[in-house]
Amino acid sequence: xxxxxxxxxxxxxxxxxxxxxxxxxxxxxxxxxxxxxxxxxxxxxxxxxxxxxxxxxxxxxxxxxxxxxxxxxxxxxxxxxxxxxxxxxxxxxxxxxxxxxxxxxxxxxxxxxxxxxxxxxxxxxxxxxxxxxxxxxxxxxxxxxxxxxxxxxxxxxxxxxxxxxxxxxxxxxxxxxxxxxxxxxxxxxxxxxxxxxxxxxxxxxxxxxxxxxxxxxxxxxxxxxxxxxxxxxxxxxxxxxxxxxxxxxxxxxxxxxxxxxxxxxxxxxxxxxxxxxxxxxxxxxxxxxxxxxxxxxxxxxxxxxxxxxxxxxxxxxxxxxxxxxxxxxxxxxxxxxxxxxxxxxxxxxxxxxxxxxxxxxxxxxxxxxxxxxxxxxxxxxxxxxxxxxxxxxxxxxxxxxxxxxxxxxxxxxxxxxxxx
Numbered sequence: 001x002x003x004x005x006x007x008x009x010x011x012x013x014x015x016x017x018x019x020x021x022x023x024x025x026x027x028x029x030x031x032x033x034x035x036x037x038x039x040x041x042x043x044x045x046x047x048x049x050x051x052x053x054x055x056x057x058x059x060x061x062x063x064x065x066x067x068x069x070x071x072x073x074x075x076x077x078x079x080x081x082x083x084x085x086x087x088x089x090x091x092x093x094x095x096x097x098x099x100x101x102x103x104x105x106x107x108x109x110x111x112x113x114x115x116x117x118x119x120x121x122x123x124x125x126x127x128x129x130x131x132x133x134x135x136x137x138x139x140x141x142x143x144x145x146x147x148x149x150x151x152x153x154x155x156x157x158x159x160x161x162x163x164x165x166x167x168x169x170x171x172x173x174x175x176x177x178x179x180x181x182x183x184x185x186x187x188x189x190x191x192x193x194x195x196x197x198x199x200x201x202x203x204x205x206x207x208x209x210x211x212x213x214x215x216x217x218x219x220x221x222x223x224x225x226x227x228x229x230x231x232x233x234x235x236x237x238x239x240x241x242x243x244x245x246x247x248x249x250x251x252x253x254x255x256x257x258x259x260x261x262x263x264x265x266x267x268x269x270x271x272x273x274x275x276x277x278x279x280x281x282x283x284x285x286x287x288x289x290x291x292x293x294x295x296x297x298x299x300x301x302x303x304x305x306x307x308x309x310x311x312x313x314x315x316x317x318x319x320x321x322x323x324x325x326x327x328x329x330x331x332x333x334x335x336x337x338x339x340x341x342x343x344x345x346x347x348x349x350x351x352x353x354x355x356x357x358x359x360x361x362x363x364x365x366x367x368x369x370x371x372x373x374x375x376x377x378x379x380x381x382x383x384x385x386x387x388x389x390x391x392x393x394x395x396x397x398x399x400x401x402x403x404x405x406x407x408x409x410x411x412x413x414x415x416x417x418x419x420x
Contacts, residue, residue: 046288077092110378301339381402385399
């Protein structure tokens with residue numbers, strides 16, 4: 001799927017609060033022990049996040065590579081995972097490397113030069129130790145990262161798996177990137193449906209692990225070929241500790257959409273919830289609430305498949321590549337278009353996912369209870385790369401790709417949100 005590389009906006013006001021505030025946020029302990037409310041009444045009565053539940057704290061820059069021979073973070077920025085042991089982030093690169101960086105104080109500004117650089121804590125390394133070819137096919141990408149019980153877990157996927165042949169996706173390794181420890185790739189849930197699980201990863205809060213049948217979830221959305229992946233946000237619960245004990249790793253599907261059940265909309269279309277231009281960066285199950293919050297972007301205009309153009313006179317004319325020209329002043333590539341584009345979040349009620357886990361509801365009948373657009377101070381790129389979550393401080397980290405332009409570099413910015 002082709003994505004827009006830039007986006008022009010006239011409005012600079014943030015939909016979410018963009019006041020400069022101190023980065024000292026008190027810790028929230030719901031993730032480890034659950035709240036008193038969940039202890040007495042169960043998690044089903046916990047509150048739902050609303051459109052104003054996220055407070056924007058600002059953004060920071062990722063560091064330059066240590067050597068001219070290293071691509072570094074240029075054109076990268078996903079996947080991403082929070083490391084509680086070091087209060088740091090693992091971040092992926094375009095060439096499927098991973099590095100660990102510090103988390104400086106974020107700054108609210110539309111000028112990246114106002115923002116602080118993170119420090120490089122561990123240099124760039126291949127987390128799979130040269131094993132990506134085991135996935136099979138061409139153009140393999142890192143899909144998700146997760147720190148769980150002192151290990152780094154990840155996924156990888158074949159970008160254009162036209163025949164749906166990928167069968168393995170998940171791996172684990174030591175948090176030390178230069179320590180040989182790659183586990184090998186393993187299948188999860190149903191290997192013939194790897195396209196539904198080979199992407200983002202997230203932990204499940206302690207209070208929800210019984211109802212959702214696992215301490216973590218995995219998913220995948222919105223990559224070619226659309227029929228081998230979910231038509232919108234999805235989630236399959238699993239236990240990372242089972243990796244290596246069973247193959248495939250057991251999983252419990254909680255929500256997903258198929259070509260036979262495209263509940264949120266058809267790929268060849270556009271609506272505020274889902275369409276052919278929808279992109280999904282990751283998901284957070286917010287501790288102390290009953291909300292799963294997905295982050296991504298979505299086209300708001302009329303769907304068109306062809307070559308993007310900023311010339312209205314060309315729209316609808318043959319593009320000499322077997323398609324037509326589509327009006328899209330920010331993306332001139334051939335593919336799906338639905339200009340203009342929004343950043344947005346999809347909010348799901350975990351009670352609905354628990355009902356699916358318990359066999360009371362069909363997977364594809366679950367729908368988000370809220371879909372909320374948001375803006376970021378820097379509007380160069382409409383592509384998000386990864387999502388990470390610090391449950392203790394209730395901080396969500398979201399990478400925006402291709403936004404920190406510095407010479408030949410196109411590094412991501414890391415934006416920080418606080419859950420109120």
